[in-house]
Every structure is written in structure tokens, then in C-alpha cells.
Amino acid sequence: MTIDFATFGESHGKVVGVIIEGLPAGLEISTEDLDAELSRRQSGYGRGARMTVEKDTAEIVSGVRWGKTIGSPVCVLVKNRDWENNRRLLSVDKKSADAALKILRPRPGHADLAGLLKYRFDDITDVLERSSARETASRVVAGAFFKKYLALAGIAIYSWVEEIGGVKADIPPLAAAKVFAAAKSSPVSSPDVAASAKMAAAIDVARKTGDTLGGVFAVAAVGSPVGLGSYVSWKERLDARLAAALMSVQAIKGVEIGAGFQAASLPGSKVHDEIFYSKSVGYTRKTNNAGGLEGGTTNGQDIKIRCAMKPIPSLAKPLASVDISTKKPSSAAPVRSDVCAVPAAAVVGEAMTAYVLAVAVRDKFGGDSVAEFTENFKASADKKK
Numbered sequence: 001m002t003i004d005f006a007t008f009g010e011s012h013g014k015v016v017g018v019i020i021e022g023l024p025a026g027l028e029i030s031t032e033d034l035d036a037e038l039s040r041r042q043s044g045y046g047r048g049a050r051m052t053v054e055k056d057t058a059e060i061v062s063g064v065r066w067g068k069t070i071g072s073p074v075c076v077l078v079k080n081r082d083w084e085n086n087r088r089l090l091s092v093d094k095k096s097a098d099a100a101l102k103i104l105r106p107r108p109g110h111a112d113l114a115g116l117l118k119y120r121f122d123d124i125t126d127v128l129e130r131s132s133a134r135e136t137a138s139r140v141v142a143g144a145f146f147k148k149y150l151a152l153a154g155i156a157i158y159s160w161v162e163e164i165g166g167v168k169a170d171i172p173p174l175a176a177a178k179v180f181a182a183a184k185s186s187p188v189s190s191p192d193v194a195a196s197a198k199m200a201a202a203i204d205v206a207r208k209t210g211d212t213l214g215g216v217f218a219v220a221a222v223g224s225p226v227g228l229g230s231y232v233s234w235k236e237r238l239d240a241r242l243a244a245a246l247m248s249v250q251a252i253k254g255v256e257i258g259a260g261f262q263a264a265s266l267p268g269s270k271v272h273d274e275i276f277y278s279k280s281v282g283y284t285r286k287t288n289n290a291g292g293l294e295g296g297t298t299n300g301q302d303i304k305i306r307c308a309m310k311p312i313p314s315l316a317k318p319l320a321s322v323d324i325s326t327k328k329p330s331s332a333a334p335v336r337s338d339v340c341a342v343p344a345a346a347v348v349g350e351a352m353t354a355y356v357l358a359v360a361v362r363d364k365f366g367g368d369s370v371a372e373f374t375e376n377f378k379a380s381a382d383k384k385k
């Protein structure tokens, strides 16, 4: 069985949540583990008022018993605390329909217009309630499970913010765990103190002018064994799977592995990571421009990914749009919104990276239980000696 997950729920509905299948039995997990990840997703300078309305907490309703997974589908709910104020808007009851509640002015950059035309709706609420990044709360819950699973294979995942609104951080040439630790105290999750202050100031300016900002975050997976993914089929290539998973995060418009776009302008002699060997360590490299992936397969180096996030599409000073009922020019609907969500998106990026690696780890080492997985993993590591 492979690992898979599906999210469900609308932004202002009763709950959002996730169903995860394929986790081995015996994986230790607690509600606190999930809440810690949810809290990271809610933090970061630039978030909107909603983050203070909702302190997300997870409720595990199946698949876990006495602190461990039991191999059955895991279902987790995250209650939307704003539900009480939106009972009518999101009611399942036909009698609650109210034309006055309809949203009629699509926001450029959102799924509003494309979704409206695709599903033949006459109310943008039917689109935005699901296209909203509130859905990422479910992904982050799933990510907490995947991270626990990956830890059994010695894999840890980190993220930090490299750029917001054109302000670039200097990233220290340190191990990923240290860069992550340095970013922890920053209000924008960036390891560069001076750049963090400038990023926060840029967010303040955007808030004042009714604008929004995007940026760049990095995700690193450390400790990956050699041989996750494969070059034998395009579907197995792990770089492609990672790119797809990260690109599926709302507002992510670019994904780079290793040197990425920079590699395109350099000669091969400056890009490819030369191979060395020592008896004590085995194969080594002095550089990691490949970002831990060659031929779609992990090569044992850190997996390094960077993601570009576009600016948030709901502007306090709304952009030009059209009223879908009159077809007359109008400004886009004002929707309560973040000014910048790059630090939060980085946490979602970790979750999606963890998912792709969890699938690859399960494919390679199998195991219906944690005990069996650990035996398989250890046997594979022993063979390499």
C-alpha cells in the first residue's frame, strides 16, 4: 500500500480536515504534535485578522489508538472557529439560500472567475470557500504524520524565508538545521536579522497602501538515503514529484531544485558536483548544486528546494474587475486577507516535501508496521557497508 492523503472542507465551513492512508502501524503521534505544526502555519508577520480569530487545534477521529497509528485510515478534523458566524453562508440547507450573501466581483489572481465559469456558478462563494489556502491547515496536519515517519529513516525537513517583496536575505553557509534555527526568532522566518527587519517594514508599507507581497522560501530535507525516486520512468523522478507537490500549494508559481535557474547561465564545470571517495565516508561531494537529486534519484546529499510565491491576490485596495450579474466594471470584492503569507507557505512547503519523501521511503523500504519498516531500513543500510 502506498501513502496518500486527501483534504476536505470549506474555509468557513464547520471543519477542514484530512484523511491519510498507508501509514505503517505503530507510528507515535499526539494531538500536540499536530497543534505545534498548525501553530507554525498560523504565525508570521503579515498574516490577516483571521489568524487571531482561529487558534487551530486538531482532533484525531480515527486511525490512532493510545498514541500510535493502527494502520487504518487516519482522519483528522480542524474546527473552523469562525463557523458560528458563517452558519447561514455555508449552510447545507436549501432554505438558507440568500441572494444578498452572493459575492459577484471576482478577484484577479484568485480562482474566482475561472472557477465560476468552469462550474457554472453564480456566486463566487462557491469557488473561494474551497480555493482558499485555509485548505493548507489540512496539509500541515498530514505533514506532521509524514515527518514522524521520515524521522524513522533519519530524514528531517527544514524551511526558511529567503525573500519578501524584493528584500533578499543573506543565507549563511551553514547546515540546514542551523539556518532553520537562526530563522526561528525572526518574525518572517528568515535567518538574516537585518533583512528580516526590512521585510517586516515592507509588509507594513504594503498594509498601509492596501497592497500585498510575495517572496521566496527554501525547503531542505536532510539525511535522505541514496536511491529514493528513480530515473527509470518519468513518473518516478523525485524532482518532478517534488515540483508538482510544491506547485500545488496556493500561490506558488516557481519551484527550483538545487542551483535551479542559476545553473542555466553557468558552464557545466561550475555546476556539476564533482565526485570523490574516501574509505571512511564513502562517496563525497564538495558542492551540492544538484540539490541532492541526480536523474530524479536522491544521491545522499541534502535535498534543496526554493519556491516563488506570488503576492496575495486579495488586496485591501481592490483591483479592477467586473460585476458578474451586470457585466459592468467594478472593483474586486473586498475579502479579509493576509498581506503576506510567505512564512506560512514555507511550513506548507515542508508538509508537501514530507509527503513526497514519505511516499518514496515507503516505496523503497515497505513495512506494514514501524517495526517491520525499521528492520527493512536497517538491513538496507547494513548491506551498503
Ligand SMILES: Cc1cc2nc3c(=O)[nH]c(=O)nc-3n(C[C@H](O)[C@H](O)[C@H](O)COP(=O)(O)O)c2cc1C
Residues within 6 Å of the ligand: 048, 109, 110, 111, 131, 132, 133, 136, 249, 250, 251, 252, 310, 312, 313, 314, 336, 337, 338, 339, 341, 344, 345, 348
Ligand atoms: C499559507 C497561504 C496563505 C494564503 N493567504 C491568502 C489570503 O489571506 N488571501 C488571499 O487572497 N490569498 C491567500 N493565499 C493565496 C491564494 O490562496 C492563491 O493565490 C489563490 O488560491 C489562487 O491560486 P494560485 O495563486 O495558485 O493561482 C494564501 C496562500 C498560502 C499558501
